[in-house]
Structure formats: structure tokens, C-alpha cells
Amino acid sequence: MLRIEQKTRELLETDRRFLWHPFTQMKDFEPPILVAEARDCFIRDIRGRWYLDGVSSLWVNLFGHRRAELDEAIRGQLQRVAHTTLLGLANEPAVELAQRLSALSRRHLGPQAPTRVFFSDDGSTSVEVALKMAFQYWQHKGLKEKQTFLHLENSYHGDTLGAVSVGGIGLFHQLFRPLLINTLQAPSPYCYRCSLGMEPESCSLSCLAKLERILKEHHGRIAAFIVEPMVQAAGGMVFFPPGYLKGARELCRKYNVLLIADEVATGFGRTGRMFASEHEAATPDLLCLSKGISGGYLPLAATLATEELYRAFLGEYEELKTFFHGHSYTGNQLACAVALASLEVFEKDNILEALRPKAQMLKDWLQQMSQHPHVGRAQGLGLMAGLELVRDKATKEPYGLKEQMGWQVARAALRKGLFIRPLGNVVVLMPPLNIQEENLHRMLQVLTQCIREATGAS
Ligand SMILES: Cc1ncc(COP(=O)(O)O)c(C=O)c1O
Incomplete structure (x- = not known):
């Protein structure tokens, strides 16, 4: 355990010294996850914690990580x-x-x-x-x-x-x-x-x-x-x-x-x-x-x-x-x-057919979330979705830049084992297409809690 902590610290220090991350303000930045491996829809960090990859590794991953046929093709x-x-x-x-x-x-x-x-x-x-x-x-x-x-x-x-x-x-x-x-x-x-x-x-x-x-x-x-x-x-x-x-x-x-x-x-x-x-x-x-x-x-x-x-x-x-x-x-x-x-x-795997019930689950959840007092807009199509968080639903006043409301939700999600990356005040969901229904359900539950936590309203 001590060795892992030391390795983690060394990697973080090396990252700080040599890497420049994309779309990232580097002053005081520390990557929240140091990826060690990944399987299916989950990624594991170097300390052994698993996270659901809620944005398909920035919208690229279709069938989860280490899919046998894809590994074999390479x-x-x-x-x-x-x-x-x-x-x-x-x-x-x-x-x-x-x-x-x-x-x-x-x-x-x-x-x-x-x-x-x-x-x-x-x-x-x-x-x-x-x-x-x-x-x-x-x-x-x-x-x-x-x-x-x-x-x-x-x-x-x-x-x-x-x-x-x-x-x-x-x-x-x-x-x-x-x-x-x-x-x-x-x-x-x-x-x-x-x-x-x-x-x-x-x-x-x-x-x-x-x-x-x-x-x-x-x-x-x-x-x-x-x-x-x-x-x-x-x-x-x-x-x-x-x-x-x-x-x-x-x-x-x-x-x-x-x-x-x-x-x-x-x-x-x-x-x-x-x-x-x-x-x-x-x-x-x-x-x-x-x-x-x-x-x-x-x-x-x-x-x-x-x-x-x-x-x-x-x-x-x-x-x-x-x-x-x-x-x-x-x-x-x-x-x-x-x-x-x-x-x-x-x-x-008949992917398009198989994602229909999941798209419906997402749609129902978006519908439900659109009632939340700080969700101004909840939209989706297939397995792509976004929830725009607003300070005032009636006037559509957005949260200020400083509040980083999208990031507040993302950080809360990370603590609960879900990795997402927001776009300003918009919480983005884009799981791999083959995510199992129970994992999608869990993801939506976690997000509901995190949005409630971050906005202070249920
Ligand atoms: C619609 C669209 N076009 C182009 C790009 C750029 O792709 P890349 O980051 O692979 O250069 C993106 C990336 O998010 C995108 O969403």
C-alpha cells in the first residue's frame, strides 16, 4: 500500500513537471484519476478504485474497454x-x-x-x-x-x-x-x-x-x-x-x-x-x-x-x-x-437495437430531471444527453463561471465512482453504447444525487 502511495505521488509529481493537459488550466491542476487499467465500462485507478466511464473516454469508446475482438484485431x-x-x-x-x-x-x-x-x-x-x-x-x-x-x-x-x-x-x-x-x-x-x-x-x-x-x-x-x-x-x-x-x-x-x-x-x-x-x-x-x-x-x-x-x-x-x-x-x-x-x-451485437431500451431509460430520467428546480434544460437523443443547470429556472439565469456548477456535480460524481466531464453548466452523459442497463440505472441514480447535492435542492 505504501509503495502504491509513493508511486502515485511520484507519477503526480512527474505529471506536474512534464505534462500539459488539453483544455486544462494547469495552475494547481492535479489529475483526479491515474488510470491503471480498464475493463468493460469501468476504469481502475492506480490505487485500485473503479469508476464508471460516463463519457466514453471523451465520446470515443463504443463497446467498453478491452473488448476481446478489438484487442485481438490489433x-x-x-x-x-x-x-x-x-x-x-x-x-x-x-x-x-x-x-x-x-x-x-x-x-x-x-x-x-x-x-x-x-x-x-x-x-x-x-x-x-x-x-x-x-x-x-x-x-x-x-x-x-x-x-x-x-x-x-x-x-x-x-x-x-x-x-x-x-x-x-x-x-x-x-x-x-x-x-x-x-x-x-x-x-x-x-x-x-x-x-x-x-x-x-x-x-x-x-x-x-x-x-x-x-x-x-x-x-x-x-x-x-x-x-x-x-x-x-x-x-x-x-x-x-x-x-x-x-x-x-x-x-x-x-x-x-x-x-x-x-x-x-x-x-x-x-x-x-x-x-x-x-x-x-x-x-x-x-x-x-x-x-x-x-x-x-x-x-x-x-x-x-x-x-x-x-x-x-x-x-x-x-x-x-x-x-x-x-x-x-x-x-x-x-x-x-x-x-x-x-x-x-x-x-x-445488434448494437442499435440493443440500445433502444437504454435510450428510453435515459429519456424517462431526463423528463423526470427537467422538473428539478435547477435544471433549466434536460435533453437527449439515443445515448447522448445534457442537463443545463441554472441558478434561476424562471429567468434562466445561469450559474456564474466561478461557481463551476458543472464541475461541482462532476467532482461529487467522482467521489461516488462515476467519471464525467461537464461543459460549463451542462452535465454531459455519453456512456459506451453497450453499457448494461443496471450500470446505466446506477449512473442516473448517482447523477440525481450529485445534482441535488451540488445545487442544494432536491
Ligand atoms: C463535432 C466534433 N467535430 C470535431 C471534433 C474534433 O475532434 P478531435 O478532438 O478528434 O480532433 C469534435 C471533438 O469533440 C467534435 O465533437
């Missing part, structure tokens, strides 16, 4: 080759995965679905790729003025500069404005705080009207509209009102603007469908995938483009229609092998 691939470049070479797992993703896209998004697969490494790079493809496409098509992008207020598409340029969260993005490309921003259909209308239907219609005004005026210079289908996740789990996504799809078509669906967070079953775009039959022209693509095991991303878009890049070398973009680890064999295994598990 081991098997290691016996052949870990990585060779996709620049000038091909490899079996990358080719097979491209085919599988293409088929998956067509099956779920219809005959117009994007089916040509370009690999990269993470959500941000999949977005960079989509933006550059959309821009270059119009250059090849002769519509050279189409040089900017339209995005939503409150959106999050990653942390590289292109992705930040289409981001709409002041806290994360404002500082970097001088470095960014100029883009256009449309209102978010964040009905709870929408200045255009609060009822879902009027919020949806007025946000679409505003979107149309921007498209009508500027379509000649807009290459693409980028959107997180159905839910602005990092923006605080803001769920779209019915009709908004479908309406946006139709407007993009009407004004000859490409639609980029950033399904980095929502893809692979999170919202109860394989892709969130399916909820409103809103087939995009470009589809960004990452996070769950490898079951939460290895960094991997894919940008899928329509064949029509792809064909615009074909030509003689000297025409310079080539898409000059690629990363060192593009098409990495280990990542593609585990992604293939993950798709197998998806089918074998």
Missing part, C-alpha cells in the same frame, strides 16, 4: 505490419475499411450518400479535409468566388485553425480570431436560449429563415455549410428542434452550397441511429467521421465525399487538380484493423 495486425504510408502505397485494412464505410454510408444515407473515403487521424483533421475539398471542388468547377464557409453559432468542429474558423464558441474560439479565415455565422437553433423564438417549431422556422437570408445574399461566395447534425455537442449538448436539419439540407441544395455533416461526435450509433443525419434524411455532400470509428481504441478519421465531388478532382497531372493533402499516419493499418473489428461487433 494483436493480429501487429503480426503483419503496424504501419506503412498510404502515400503511394495501399494496404489491406485501409482498402477494406474504405469499402465498408462506403457501404455503410450508402445503406444509412441513401443513394446520394458520400461514398469516397479519405483517411486522416482525428476529428479536426477530418474537418480540415472536408473544408479544403469543398473549397477546391468549386475552384475546379469554375465557381472561384466560393471561398468561404457558413457555420452555426455555438458550433464546435475541432481545434486546428480551419476547424476553429468554423467554430462558434466564444470561450474557445474568440481569442484566435486574428489567425482565422473569415467565415459567416448563422444562429444556432438553441431553442432554450434562442432570441428568435423559444418554442421548438418557431425556433426552427426562424433559424431557418435567418439561414436562408444569409444563403440568399452570400451563396455566390459560400463553398459549404458545416453542421453537427442533430446535436451541437461541445457547444453544450444543444439538440436541434424537429425540421431544422432537413430544412438546412434543402436550403443548401436550393442555393448550390455543399453540406458538410460533422458526425465526429454523433456517428456510430450515439444518437440511436448509425448517423445522426438519418433522423431527418439529410444526406450530406461530405461526411466527417472519427471518435467511435475505431471503437475508441486508436486515432483514426475519415472524410467521405460524393462521387460527383470526387470526379471533379480527376485530370491530367499537369492540370493540378490533385488534392494536395495527406498525413503521415493516413490509413494506418492498426487503426483500420480495429475499426473493421468494431464494425463487426456493431453488427454481431
Whole structure:
């Protein structure tokens, strides 16, 4: 026991001296959990305590940790080759995965679905790729003025500069404005705080009207509209009102603007469908995938483009229609092998069917929690949910930054063996898709207690 305490102290000290954690104010920071191992939906710290992984290790893990088939896929691939470049070479797992993703896209998004697969490494790079493809496409098509992008207020598409340029969260993005490309921003259909209308239907219609005004005026210079289908996740789990996504799809078509669906967070079953775009039959022209693509095991991303878009890049070398973009680890064999295994598990375990009762359990709980005096908004879809905590329910006055209400709930949850990561005052739930019903039930019970504890109201 003494040895473990000493080891823990040493690791914490080494962390303090050498590591810079993402999205973290490092002054006085100490990681609350030093992970030693993980199994199923639980992670164990170095001291031997187990925690339920309530946010799927930042929204990536689909079937829990150390899933036998996924472990085996990596081991098997290691016996052949870990990585060779996709620049000038091909490899079996990358080719097979491209085919599988293409088929998956067509099956779920219809005959117009994007089916040509370009690999990269993470959500941000999949977005960079989509933006550059959309821009270059119009250059090849002769519509050279189409040089900017339209995005939503409150959106999050990653942390590289292109992705930040289409981001709409002041806290994360404002500082970097001088470095960014100029883009256009449309209102978010964040009905709870929408200045255009609060009822879902009027919020949806007025946000679409505003979107149309921007498209009508500027379509000649807009290459693409980028959107997180159905839910602005990092923006605080803001769920779209019915009709908004479908309406946006139709407007993009009407004004000859490409639609980029950033399904980095929502893809692979999170919202109860394989892709969130399916909820409103809103087939995009470009589809960004990452996070769950490898079951939460290895960094991997894919940008899928329509064949029509792809064909615009074909030509003689000297025409310079080539898409000059690629990363060192593009098409990495280990990542593609585990992604293939993950798709197998998806089918074998009938994941989408199996998560229905759990999605219902979550929905019922959200409904119940929406009555709580400090829950202003409780929304969810599939196994993604957010509860916005407010100081005053009647006026919607938020808790102040200093109070860190989301973190108060998260810290209380940690003491009870549940790991979650809030977004400001929004408590986020995103457990692995295969979480057992009793574990989900336990998670919701713990959260109820923690919200009561932190807000001081039951
Ligand atoms: C919708 C969306 N797009 C892009 C990203 C960026 O992904 P990554 O962190 O893998 O770069 C995220 C990350 O949370 C996301 O939620």
C-alpha cells in the first residue's frame, strides 16, 4: 500500500513537471484519476478504485474497454505490419475499411450518400479535409468566388485553425480570431436560449429563415455549410428542434452550397441511429467521421465525399487538380484493423437495437430531471444527453463561471465512482453504447444525487 502511495505521488509529481493537459488550466491542476487499467465500462485507478466511464473516454469508446475482438484485431495486425504510408502505397485494412464505410454510408444515407473515403487521424483533421475539398471542388468547377464557409453559432468542429474558423464558441474560439479565415455565422437553433423564438417549431422556422437570408445574399461566395447534425455537442449538448436539419439540407441544395455533416461526435450509433443525419434524411455532400470509428481504441478519421465531388478532382497531372493533402499516419493499418473489428461487433451485437431500451431509460430520467428546480434544460437523443443547470429556472439565469456548477456535480460524481466531464453548466452523459442497463440505472441514480447535492435542492 505504501509503495502504491509513493508511486502515485511520484507519477503526480512527474505529471506536474512534464505534462500539459488539453483544455486544462494547469495552475494547481492535479489529475483526479491515474488510470491503471480498464475493463468493460469501468476504469481502475492506480490505487485500485473503479469508476464508471460516463463519457466514453471523451465520446470515443463504443463497446467498453478491452473488448476481446478489438484487442485481438490489433494483436493480429501487429503480426503483419503496424504501419506503412498510404502515400503511394495501399494496404489491406485501409482498402477494406474504405469499402465498408462506403457501404455503410450508402445503406444509412441513401443513394446520394458520400461514398469516397479519405483517411486522416482525428476529428479536426477530418474537418480540415472536408473544408479544403469543398473549397477546391468549386475552384475546379469554375465557381472561384466560393471561398468561404457558413457555420452555426455555438458550433464546435475541432481545434486546428480551419476547424476553429468554423467554430462558434466564444470561450474557445474568440481569442484566435486574428489567425482565422473569415467565415459567416448563422444562429444556432438553441431553442432554450434562442432570441428568435423559444418554442421548438418557431425556433426552427426562424433559424431557418435567418439561414436562408444569409444563403440568399452570400451563396455566390459560400463553398459549404458545416453542421453537427442533430446535436451541437461541445457547444453544450444543444439538440436541434424537429425540421431544422432537413430544412438546412434543402436550403443548401436550393442555393448550390455543399453540406458538410460533422458526425465526429454523433456517428456510430450515439444518437440511436448509425448517423445522426438519418433522423431527418439529410444526406450530406461530405461526411466527417472519427471518435467511435475505431471503437475508441486508436486515432483514426475519415472524410467521405460524393462521387460527383470526387470526379471533379480527376485530370491530367499537369492540370493540378490533385488534392494536395495527406498525413503521415493516413490509413494506418492498426487503426483500420480495429475499426473493421468494431464494425463487426456493431453488427454481431445488434448494437442499435440493443440500445433502444437504454435510450428510453435515459429519456424517462431526463423528463423526470427537467422538473428539478435547477435544471433549466434536460435533453437527449439515443445515448447522448445534457442537463443545463441554472441558478434561476424562471429567468434562466445561469450559474456564474466561478461557481463551476458543472464541475461541482462532476467532482461529487467522482467521489461516488462515476467519471464525467461537464461543459460549463451542462452535465454531459455519453456512456459506451453497450453499457448494461443496471450500470446505466446506477449512473442516473448517482447523477440525481450529485445534482441535488451540488445545487442544494432536491
Ligand atoms: C463535432 C466534433 N467535430 C470535431 C471534433 C474534433 O475532434 P478531435 O478532438 O478528434 O480532433 C469534435 C471533438 O469533440 C467534435 O465533437
